[in-house]
Amino acid sequence: MISCLGISKKYVSVEALKDITFEVPQGEIFGVIGPDGAGKTTLFRILTTLMLADSGTATVNGLDVVKDYREIRNHVGYMPGRFSLYRDLTVEENLNFFAKVFHTTVKENYDLVKDIYVQLEPFRKRRADALSGGMKQKLALSCALIHKPAALFLDEPTTGVDPVSRKEFWGMLQNLKRQGITILVSTPYMDEAALCDRMALIRNGSFLAIDTPEGITAQFSKPLWAVRSNRMSKLLADLRAGDGVESCFAFGDRHHVTLKREEPGRLREYLANQGHQDVEIDRIQPGIEDCFIRLTMP
Amino acid sequence: MMFLSFVKKEFLHIFRDPRTMLITLGMPVAQIILFGFAITTEVKNVRMAVFDPSHDISTQRIISRMQASEYFDMTQVLHTADDINSAFNKGKAELVAVFSDRFDENLLRAGKASVQLIADATDPNQAAMLTAYASNIIADYRQELLREHRIPFLIEPEIQMLYNPQMKSAYNFVPGVMGLILTLICAMMTSIAIVREKEVGTMEALLVSPLRPVWIILAKVAPYFTLSIVNIISILLLSVFVLDVPVSGSMFWLAVVALMFIIVALLLGIVISSVATTQVTAMLASGMLLMMPVLLLSGMIFPIENMPVILQWISNIIPARWFITAVRKVMIEGLGVSYVAKELAILAGMAVFLIAVSVKTFKIRLS
The missing domain is CATH 3.40.50.300 (P-loop containing nucleotide triphosphate hydrolases)
Structure with missing residues (x-):
């Protein structure tokens, strides 16, 4: 002990x-x-x-x-x-x-x-x-x-x-x-x-x-979305610039995103306007790392 | 049991590291042989002056013999006795032969004449050799006279050493090398070995064990203690059998002096190891603070009496100085223990002081 x-x-x-x-x-x-x-x-x-x-x-x-x-x-x-x-x-x-x-x-x-x-x-x-x-x-x-x-x-x-x-x-x-x-x-x-x-x-x-x-x-209070498209590096910048996006971090082959209002449809629209194709947005279970990042966010 | 396996481990470290082996076992032999043989200056074309007031056939024959030999170059003929000093001072001569008045006359009539050989003994080994060569040449001449006249003439070469009359450092290097080697092995190698555990990180693992830190230190020290004793024995054997420097005093007291110094040097190593955090610092600290002073200030190379007063003061705090003096007295001069009581007492005092310091700086934790 x-x-x-x-x-x-x-x-x-x-x-x-x-x-x-x-x-x-x-x-x-x-x-x-x-x-x-x-x-x-x-x-x-x-x-x-x-x-x-x-x-x-x-x-x-x-x-x-x-x-x-x-x-x-x-x-x-x-x-x-x-x-x-x-x-x-x-x-x-x-x-x-x-x-x-x-x-x-x-x-x-x-x-x-x-x-x-x-x-x-x-x-x-x-x-x-x-x-x-x-x-x-x-x-x-x-x-x-x-x-x-x-x-x-x-x-x-x-x-x-x-x-x-x-x-x-x-x-x-x-x-x-x-x-x-x-x-x-x-x-x-x-x-x-x-x-x-x-x-x-x-x-x-x-x-x-x-x-x-x-x-x-479980302390991760918000739904978490994993987003990918055909232009990943541009995607990160676009997500961070998007006004409905609360946070966005690169996680391997996808970006983990939380939204201010839970309207993934809007996000998809926004990304299409920015010229992204093959956009995938999936709800995922947050991992420890997501929690860590969220806890250390300013 | 725990202690013994620690000591065994320590020996394995030493045996498996060729560099450590070389320093601890190869170095002493190399140093003794270097100092004994390689660092003997070859005598050739040494500047020599003569003061020959009698100026007769015998002195002329001796002088021409000296001149003919490859050892001496006759650079100056002196006219007054006062010139002798100035010849030395101006560096024009390293050896001066002074013949007595009416040399030949004395030799033939009284059967006895004297010649004085004055040498610059700042380099005592060289001075000893010069006078020996010159004496040999004179002895040769005497042999020749003996054959000619069948009378046993006596030519007394009277030898005078300038600047270092007692030839104090003639056998200096054996005690000196002992002091140097023991400082190297005990202080430097020990401190490096202890600091290595800190630097590599094994000290952390050792400290989080029931092993008392005191025993960790003692176990680290034990092999170097053993190696030091092995080295003292091998240095003594080399000096007796290879260099013909005998142990003229008591073997027992020589051992006591050596043990005392080993303890002081090991304690120095321990103190350094408790301050230093990397092997490099430990090496520099023991190199600069211990080895250099031992070389320069302990009287090993330069006689202490000839040093500036400040350096003489500093040399007092160097343990090797007292060790070297004591070994010289016991081993070379064959003096009894009462003559080294002072040195032993000083070394013992240093040991007590260092024990206090190492207890004070001793750490049961990291940092």
Whole structure:
């Protein structure tokens, strides 16, 4: 269980975290979703006792992150944002080393890391720097898990990892969750947010919303329309200039649009007048990213 | 157990990095051999002057022999004793041979004559060689006389070293190289190794573990401590068996002095590592703050007595200075422990001070 009450942290001139309050019950996957520089890493470092907050209190498993920092260090697994294993040591040596550091052996907790480590087994004599991005990340997760932590802190674990490995990785997290491990995970990828039990959207050091993925998308109050035509780049400019349009953002092969009055027919007319052909306007369900953008809109 | 596996990991880092291996194990050997052999100046065509008041057959024969040798160039014949000094001051001579009055007469009558060899000993190694060569030439002449007259004449070359009369740095480089190598391995390599964990990000993973940060530091330090001892042993073996610089004092006290200095240097490395955040800063800090002063101010190359007063003051705070002095006393001069008590006490004081500083700057968290 993780709880955070009014945590603030200021660097020289930047407020990295502003009055962060949230709680994560045991066995939940809690996502911290936000762009680079939003304050995710600072939050993780405070919760893993690596950094002191300027104000506020936080506990992990009921232990205070300042007072009981030594005890907490026995019970948490932390995977920093940077690859933080020894590149000149082999897969096996890295794992054995971290097991020893946490007073345990690979054998003792093998069942916990088995699913992950099985994939690394063929490369166990290979040095960590010769592993692929996905493999590195699996090794890092194994090392963070080897002492069966009660809470797992994963700071952007999937950044720089290919989509297939990312999907696999989230599958592993679901397995760990079933074993009762509380997981706090940060990511800049909105599509991963839907895989969390609950999540917080963070921007400039503040939480914009804390809810389940469904709860977050339900907060999107307006109908959302996806628009495409034969001239996509002109379309974006025309949509933004259109007077019935409230907001418009480019999303891959379509533009997501909200309207001031729900009159898609009018929009179609307007676009035809602007010389667009093959115009498609469909009502869609908003995703996490739509919500994030809407929440951060001025 | 946890500690040992950490130390083992640390050794793996060292063994797997060719550059670290080269610096920690290759460098000491290379330095000793460099200082021992390569940096001996070849004696050839050295400017020499003579002051020969007797001006007789014997002195002429000795002088022409010297002139004939490839070592010496006779640049000046001095007419008064006062000229000797000015010949040195003007740099016209590096060696002056001064024959006694009525040299030949004394030699034949009393069977004994003396010649004084005065050398500029600012470069002590060179000065020692010059006087040795000149003495050899004189000894040759004596042999020749012996064959001619069958009387054992005695020509006493009386050697005088100018500017550095005790030839203090003759064996200087062995203690000096020890000081340099230990500073390099203990302070520089250790600080870089610790800072590397910070820079690469592994320190984050280590700190979020039950491992006490004190043990992290000690485990990082342990291999370099071991390597330092290996290096001291290899430097001593090289100096005894290859360079013929014997250990004339107590081996035990030499070890005590070395251990004391290793501890001080390791502490310096730890202090640097707690301030520096990147390997480059750690290297520059230990390079500029430690290596340069060791080279220039510790008395390894330039005798401390000849330095300007300010530099002498600065040299007092350089641990290597006290180490080098102590090693010189114990190893080279063969003095007992009572003579190095001061140096040991100063090093111990520095160790206590550095322990206090490193405890103070020690971090249980990031930043």
